[in-house]
């Protein structure tokens with residue numbers, strides 16, 4: 001009952017926000033969109049232990065055992081590739097699934113929640129720790145260890161990274177570079193979690209990828225208007241809102257449009273803290289179907305890195 005109420009409430013919230021976005025977009029809808037502008041879609045998926053509706057780890061991995069297959073079947077329908085950001089515990093236990101995805105062209109990146117290292121058991125623990133709050137040495141230990149675990153389990157070394165709860169700072173970037181990483185995707189433009197002890201991205205309004213040293217930062221696509229943030233993410237935005245975001249960037253940007261859609265693999269199972277899994281899969285299917293009508297190329301983070309290197313010369 002409570003679960004149904006929460007799901008309905010988040011649905012109403014998404015629809016209300018979508019209404020305001022529609023108002024904003026009226027002016028753009030009258031203008032023509034440059035059909036020649038290339039559009040690249042990157043799908044980045046946080047892949048970790050199941051959590052309940054209070055964001056507590058529940059010690060199971062149903063989302064890996066069955067959720068990944070559900071999501072992948074939608075990707076296969078539209079010939080999409082994804083970048084799965086996996087935690088070391090997932091790599092340890094499910095390397096065969098990850099290797100299979102890697103072999104078919106998906107990318108496996110690294111995702112770290114510090115509690116994996118700071119607690120003897122991460123089951124029944126609410127995610128509250130941020131990598132960016134640890135010293136550089138402690139971050140180095142966690143990143144080095146996680147990278148080794150993934151490499152040992154899967155037989156390849158990850159080159160893309162996302163910090164758990166987006167907790168990244170300059171030390172993290174420096175340690176990532178030391179460990180051979182090429183891409184980070186932890187920046188959430190306009191978001192501010194500092195009250196919760198987390199990162200403040202409110203001074204990073206730009207969703208366009210940029211280099212920091214050798215690391216390509218690929219921010220998550222979040223559109224900010226009238227004090228509200230709209231994520232390009234099926235679990236928190238309706239299909240209509242996501243279409244509006246795409247069309248805004250197609251109209252506004254003169255160069256290539258790069259969209260970074262993020263979500264969790266756990267959003268494909270029930271329960272999860274974000275959305276009903278059926279609704280999530282329906283929205284994902286609908287938005288990918290729309291994207292195929294406007295000639296979008298779906299690539300992995302590594303492929304984007306190669307592309308950006310060429311563009312930057």
Ligand SMILES: [Zn+2]
Pocket residue numbers: 046048111113163164165
């Ligand atoms: Zn995570």
